[in-house]
Amino acid sequence: MKIIIHGGFFSESSQSQETKKAKQDSLERIVKSSYDYLKSHTALETVVYAVSLLEDDELFNAGIGSMIQRDGKIRMSASLMDGVSKKMSGVINLENTKNPIQVAMVLQKEQDRILAGEGAINYARKHGFEKFSTEIPKRRHEYEVKLKSLGTGTVGCVAIDRSGHLAAGTSTGGKGFELVGRVSDSATVAGNYANDYCGVSLTGVGEDIVSGAMAVKIVTRVTDGMNLENAVEKTFDEIKLFNGFAGAICLDKSGNMMHRDSFPTMVFASFDGKDLDVFN
Numbered sequence: 001m002k003i004i005i006h007g008g009f010f011s012e013s014s015q016s017q018e019t020k021k022a023k024q025d026s027l028e029r030i031v032k033s034s035y036d037y038l039k040s041h042t043a044l045e046t047v048v049y050a051v052s053l054l055e056d057d058e059l060f061n062a063g064i065g066s067m068i069q070r071d072g073k074i075r076m077s078a079s080l081m082d083g084v085s086k087k088m089s090g091v092i093n094l095e096n097t098k099n100p101i102q103v104a105m106v107l108q109k110e111q112d113r114i115l116a117g118e119g120a121i122n123y124a125r126k127h128g129f130e131k132f133s134t135e136i137p138k139r140r141h142e143y144e145v146k147l148k149s150l151g152t153g154t155v156g157c158v159a160i161d162r163s164g165h166l167a168a169g170t171s172t173g174g175k176g177f178e179l180v181g182r183v184s185d186s187a188t189v190a191g192n193y194a195n196d197y198c199g200v201s202l203t204g205v206g207e208d209i210v211s212g213a214m215a216v217k218i219v220t221r222v223t224d225g226m227n228l229e230n231a232v233e234k235t236f237d238e239i240k241l242f243n244g245f246a247g248a249i250c251l252d253k254s255g256n257m258m259h260r261d262s263f264p265t266m267v268f269a270s271f272d273g274k275d276l277d278v279f280n
Helices: 017-038 043-055 100-107 117-126 137-144 206-211 214-223 228-242
Strands: 002-009 076-082 088-094 114-116 154-160 166-172 192-194 198-204 246-252 257-261 266-271 276-279
Touching: 002 017, 002 043, 002 198, 002 246, 002 257, 017 043, 017 154, 017 266, 017 276, 043 076, 043 100, 043 154, 043 166, 076 100, 076 192, 088 100, 088 117, 088 192, 100 117, 100 166, 114 117, 154 246, 166 192, 166 198, 192 214, 198 206, 198 214, 206 228, 214 228, 214 246, 228 246, 228 257, 246 266, 257 266
Parallel strands: 088 114
Antiparallel strands: 002 154, 002 266, 076 088, 076 166, 154 166, 154 198, 192 198, 198 246, 246 257, 266 276
């Protein structure tokens, strides 16, 4: 059993060492709690649990604390990929909902598993997700003064359970000041993917991640026999052609874990019950 989580890139929120330390502490707490949860739950259930905790922490740009778009509204995206059933589910541009990843979990049972905009909002309300503002004063202040931000905040989790099953989940509050209707990578197979062989969650500039089709490329390469390290390195080499900004956390079926970022500021943590690693 292993779990790895990420909290986006450090520079998307603040350059202060105080914030950096707070993110590290939060990631350590969440990855330990999620590993304990994994002991008695599936990888899929654990990914939802871990990402929900990340969404509930205003240090990260997902759920509570999501960035505000150009028209002054918050729209979030999240997806969930079950390596066992091979089903991906997700929401795009979901508004006023506390935990988008939990809506993605409910959508796992549907034939139409990725919903956007009003359809996603209506589905969430119909299934008991009450209207909830995820805005915090910090984000409103940033919006009002048109603070320039890298906008590379996303959270994610990849887990392998005691049965060897893999799952991946990713959630984002956007990049801030984006055009209304913009779709990020987080609810696509470019940003979030898993099967029997490998699971991947990405963060960074969504357009770069989609252009590189990154998550599904890494997983496909591992499935076809390439080792995890080479699959990740080859995929990241390909985005160098357009100076792509991305970070990835990955787990394969053998429990090999890897992280990679094109700019070394991604915050993430991993835990296997013995060894805890918290970076940046």
